[in-house]
Amino acid sequence: MKDLFSGHAADYALYRPDYPEALYQWVFRHVRQFDAAWDCGTGNGQVASVLARHFTAVEATDLSQAQINEAVALPNVHYRAVPAETTPFEENTFDLITVGQALHWFDFARFNQEVKRVAKKGAIIAVWGYELLNISSEIDAVILDFYRHTIGDYWDPERHHIENEYAEIPFPYRNTEKSVFPQTYEWTLAQLCHYLNTWSSVRKFEKANGYNPIESLYDRLHDVWGDSPSRPVTFPVFAQLGEV
Template structure:
């Protein structure tokens, strides 16, 4: 199965407008992962997870299939970026204390990825998977954007998106599960921030390719009447955490 690259085209937008992850996520990882020598951030994108992991791990190896994503990634002396598929890397056996996957596992060949995880992880290492689906807003803004997500862009999402819509419950996870608290990301967005985020969606690129126009402008026009200067937006986060 060929790996899908749905984000190279809008890599700079992705880096600028995609949500990051709250400090409590990394506080949790620092608690459950005792040895902090090496971590593999798989499908790192622009290095959102790698940036925070580099603060407490000696070495962060961050991989992605998109060179354009890596070109927009955060740089640090102890982060090593490289091109690699999730299912096939050049890492040595028994290398990592922690493996992280943020907003990406739904694209993977699960069986092959987990085989690679078992190969490159140290005994007792942790696999941490995190993701999010459509954010929630307030009042009529949420009604407009839920319609935009499900009805306007809905037909243009890849089939793999279903795994995010059902909170990763359909993703197999053959590891000893570790208890994890519920995390939520909350922001105050301007309308311009929301527009940038929507333009980072892979479904928008598919829509443009088929229809020759971008639907984001139309929904932004609908929102102008209701949008406050800074509008509250909440990203419910969901996780799968396991001992390898």
């Protein structure tokens, strides 16, 4: 698993979107027991914090200790900086395993093997991610051009799994289901640019070229933003789950 987010963990915690309640309710409807959950690739603990309201105990892991340092401490959540593919957990431990916007970084075969080792029989695994946001046709076109042409060469190859909504990632589980959950925010242009600045490709571009491309992107977006101080920004969250 790659660690691309330690260098801007605080911004990641502040500006990355969270996930809609409808997604969690969809997942929880499939869960048989609520004793123990594992949130893998937890980042700043965004998903783990939600799971903590429903499960007796939550284990939350991430490769990045810097990300974990930004997480909110909760009495029933235990954070560990360990790889997704190798954990210290006992066999047959978890009722639910979740992966939010991180599965594409994993070694798929080894991770799936680990899931089958630590999951209880009949446990649920749920994975999800989100692709490019939607605002308006004019704004979306500017962001897509930036995404493809300005920073396109700086995306890691794993990014294509997000673009095709995990269609090529092995998911060897039973009774699988898929769904999409839109998540909408009211954001200012500054908030949008703060989010775009968390992209790993932006940081790689900046390191390679000595300047941040978001600065010129802000000017381009300002020209098409319009008079509204804020706009609805929608992330389509694609999700799938299955039974281990």
